[in-house]
Amino acid sequence: MRFDVFTLFPEMFTAYLDESILKRAREAGLLEVGLHNIRNYTTDKHHTTDDEPYGGGGGMVMKPEPIFAAVESVLGAPPACPVILLTPQGRLFTHKVAEQLVRQPHLALLCGRYEGVDERVRQHLVTDEISLGDFVLTGGEIPALAVIDAVSRLIPGVLGDPDAAQKDSHASGLLEYPHYTRPPEFRGWEVPEVLRSGNHAEIEKWRQQQAEERTRQRRPDMLDRE
DSSP states (O other): OEEEEEESOTHHHHHHHTSHHHHHHHHTTSOEEEEEEGGGGOOSTTOOOEEOOTTOOSSOEEOHHHHHHHHHHHHTTTTSSOEEEEEEEEEEOOHHHHHHHTTOSEEEEEEOBTTOBOHHHHHHTOSEEEESSSSOOSBSHHHHHHHHHHHHTTSTTSSSSTTHHHHSTTTTSSOOOOOOOSOSEETTEEOOGGGGSOOHHHHHHHHHHHHHHHHHHHOHHHHHTO
């Protein structure tokens, strides 16, 4: 699967992509990430990517020309894959959305900055808009990394355990059950006996019960969706 990311700050991505699971996925050829600096597609000597909003008001707005030039130079006109704008106005990013996106072999992620992008970018270039939640960040780079990470975990072969992604919180509609590891006792706190019993049927039963109870306590709204 390939992601093409359009941003004013491509260096923000390199450290995260060069570590751990995503690094191994890229080395194995399961994941490709292209980073494109929108500033490189400006035509003035100051490499201007933003300007004051028409009608007045605070902040600056990202100009349409360099965004269109960047995306169309890399992906064609019209773009050959979905173009997703990371914005607080987008649809909420969930596990189900990640499952939808992983079916696409190629995605483009557009990272807004300042007060956002010129509306003509939304109307005539972007095909989807995604938000991490009801809050505002200084730019779309962190949301873009979150989308890459969450979607990449669903690519077959990226995780060591092929079933791991299906056991995660939200994958089954429940929060995940508690996890324990060695030592069996720490400061007087013991690992539940059932997990040390070797009885796999009882372990699965306990995990299901714990997942349901944890979801009921922490996220009852998830149970209401059923």
